[in-house]
Amino acid sequence: MELNEVLLARRSVRKYTEEIVSDDMIAQLMHAAMSGPSACNIRPWEFHVIKDAEKLTQLRSATRYSNITAPLAIVVVGNITGLPRVLAPYWIQDCSAATENILLKATDLGLGTVWCGVYPQEQEIQNVSTILGLSDKQIPLNIIHVGHPAENPQARDQYDSSKVFIH
Secondary structure, eight states, X not given: OOHHHHHHHOOBOOOBOSOOOOHHHHHHHHHHHTTSOOGGGOOOEEEEEEOOHHHHHHHHXXXXXXXXXXXXXXXXXXXXXXXXXXXXXXXXHHHHHHHHHHHHHHHHTTOEEEEEEOTTOHHHHHHHHHHHTOOTTEXXXXXXXXXXXXXXXXXXXXXXXXXXXXX
């Protein structure tokens, strides 16, 4: 797909087939994620790729909005271990850019995704951290459910000129 097609076609998908996501596709998603920008190139991201059925079940109840049945989940985590205090807060932007790259690459591959936020909800951070065995320096930003879509929301342009201010 051309970039503009991918941008417009990327939609939240909440229903998936049981078909697994191939290891090759997962690798492509990870390459796309790590191609994103990073403040001072610190790359604080970690990607916890969940295929295990038990962990997927646990993640479904970890947050208010993550009760999605998909064959794969990617938990995007910011690891601030050892980062200078001035740079540590930028993990959010870095991991968000990586997340968007995953969503766009998945669309390009014909996969569906939905981004379910974890951060900044303290209880949800704790729930996901416990499931994955994360330290207090590893902060889960989101859960991305990934799979072959069982629904195909129509591409749409959400441009709204009232949100654009040119100075």
